[in-house]
Amino acid sequence: MTEIGDNSAAVNKDQLAGLIDRIENLEESKSNIGADIKEIYAEGKKAGFDTKAMREVVKLRRMDSAKLREHESLRDLYMAALGMLADTPLGRAALG
Amino acid sequence: MTEIGDNSAAVNKDQLAGLIDRIENLEESKSNIGADIKEIYAEGKKAGFDTKAMREVVKLRRMDSAKLREHESLRDLYMAALGMLADTPLGRAALG
Amino acid sequence: MTEIGDNSAAVNKDQLAGLIDRIENLEESKSNIGADIKEIYAEGKKAGFDTKAMREVVKLRRMDSAKLREHESLRDLYMAALGMLADTPLGRAALG
Amino acid sequence: MTEIGDNSAAVNKDQLAGLIDRIENLEESKSNIGADIKEIYAEGKKAGFDTKAMREVVKLRRMDSAKLREHESLRDLYMAALGMLADTPLGRAALG
DNA sequence: TCGCCTGATAGTTGCC
DNA sequence: GGCAACTATCAGGCGA
Numbered sequence: 001m002t003e004i005g006d007n008s009a010a011v012n013k014d015q016l017a018g019l020i021d022r023i024e025n026l027e028e029s030k031s032n033i034g035a036d037i038k039e040i041y042a043e044g045k046k047a048g049f050d051t052k053a054m055r056e057v058v059k060l061r062r063m064d065s066a067k068l069r070e071h072e073s074l075r076d077l078y079m080a081a082l083g084m085l086a087d088t089p090l091g092r093a094a095l096g
Numbered sequence: 097m098t099e100i101g102d103n104s105a106a107v108n109k110d111q112l113a114g115l116i117d118r119i120e121n122l123e124e125s126k127s128n129i130g131a132d133i134k135e136i137y138a139e140g141k142k143a144g145f146d147t148k149a150m151r152e153v154v155k156l157r158r159m160d161s162a163k164l165r166e167h168e169s170l171r172d173l174y175m176a177a178l179g180m181l182a183d184t185p186l187g188r189a190a191l192g
Numbered sequence: 193m194t195e196i197g198d199n200s201a202a203v204n205k206d207q208l209a210g211l212i213d214r215i216e217n218l219e220e221s222k223s224n225i226g227a228d229i230k231e232i233y234a235e236g237k238k239a240g241f242d243t244k245a246m247r248e249v250v251k252l253r254r255m256d257s258a259k260l261r262e263h264e265s266l267r268d269l270y271m272a273a274l275g276m277l278a279d280t281p282l283g284r285a286a287l288g
Numbered sequence: 289m290t291e292i293g294d295n296s297a298a299v300n301k302d303q304l305a306g307l308i309d310r311i312e313n314l315e316e317s318k319s320n321i322g323a324d325i326k327e328i329y330a331e332g333k334k335a336g337f338d339t340k341a342m343r344e345v346v347k348l349r350r351m352d353s354a355k356l357r358e359h360e361s362l363r364d365l366y367m368a369a370l371g372m373l374a375d376t377p378l379g380r381a382a383l384g
Numbered sequence: 385t386c387g388c389c390t391g392a393t394a395g396t397t398g399c400c
Numbered sequence: 401g402g403c404a405a406c407t408a409t410c411a412g413g414c415g416a
Binding site for chain 6: 387
Binding site: 049057060071074077078079 | 145146148149150152153156157167170171173174175178180
């Protein structure tokens with residue numbers, strides 16, 4: 001066991017408390033932002049937009065386009081292997 | 097308060113216990129099946145398949161195709177509105 | 193670049209189909225069980241039980257066996273790791 | 289049949305772009321905060337704290353203020369609703 | 385009955 | 401590379 005004298009313990013206590021405090025503040029901010037985002041989706045919904053589609057747009061835009069295409073290729077390959085690439089726009093694009 | 101005599105209380109106790117028991121058994125089965133599914137994905141991964149793509153295939157197959165196309169249309173419409181439908185297979189399909 | 197050609201699809205086709213099939217079967221079972229559970233709640237409701245209360249019983253019993261234990265072990269671990277904090281406001285707050 | 293034509297896209301285009309833009313900005317903030325939090329944990333680690341224990345402190349403090357309260361109110365509600373069960377094995381298990 | 389909101393589940397990411 | 405924590409999505413229940 002390392003020796004924990006009063007001083008070093010005191011230092012650590014304050015230090016730890018400081019770290020925890022900073023983390024908790026940041027987490028609260030993060031949480032507030034989450035709420036804000038939620039509100040915007042709600043706003044979009046009231047304006048007649050489809051929330052699910054909005055979310056997917058955001059997701060697609062966030063994805064690196066190289067990764068995105070790789071993922072799509074793979075998925076389409078699997079779909080093709082299952083004989084399911086017939087009559088969707090997606091399927092046609094992949095086959096084209 | 098309704099009057100709850102011993103008999104009626106007894107009946108209800110057993111009945112309730114039975115219901116709860118059946119529910120808990122079913123929930124356990126459900127949970128086991130979840131674990132089984134997880135295993136199959138792991139198996140697929142070991143066989144060299146991309147798990148993420150597999151999941152999306154399952155998801156797409158599960159979706160009612162009418163709903164799926166509606167969702168895709170909407171998403172593409174939004175993407176188009178944002179000027180982002182240029183150089184992906186997806187985009188070309190939607191524009192085509 | 194990975195080669196996305198006929199052969200790679202051909203080799204794994206049956207295997208993939210098998211995996212997907214097994215997953216879909218399990219998902220269906222799971223879904224059926226969900227329906228069964230729902231029925232039991234309905235049955236309980238017809239028998240005069242309060243559905244919400246029933247759900248709470250199930251939830252609470254689930255928590256009691258899992259989460260409360262986790263909570264305790266979490267607390268123990270925390271106390272062991274951070275015993276040095278036992279008499280600070282922070283420590284008291286966390287332990288209290 | 290819904291009309292998917294130029295006009296519907298045109299009408300909402302700016303509005304949609306605005307919403308998406310706001311969301312993306314917020315998500316970026318959120319993501320930055322996440323990075324900040326990560327840094328603080330790293331800082332704590334360098335200072336000799338156990339990261340896992342730190343995370344547990346944060347988690348526990350979060351639980352203490354939120355979940356434990358919920359757990360209690362759940363239990364109260366359950367007790368009120370099902371007081372009739374107070375002295376059955378089931379009841380004792382749930383209440384115990 | 386519809387919309388909202390919470391709780392459950394699935395998916396992703398980061399750590400070991 | 402597997403495992404565990406966290407996040408985001410989805411579905412079901414509740415209240416208006």
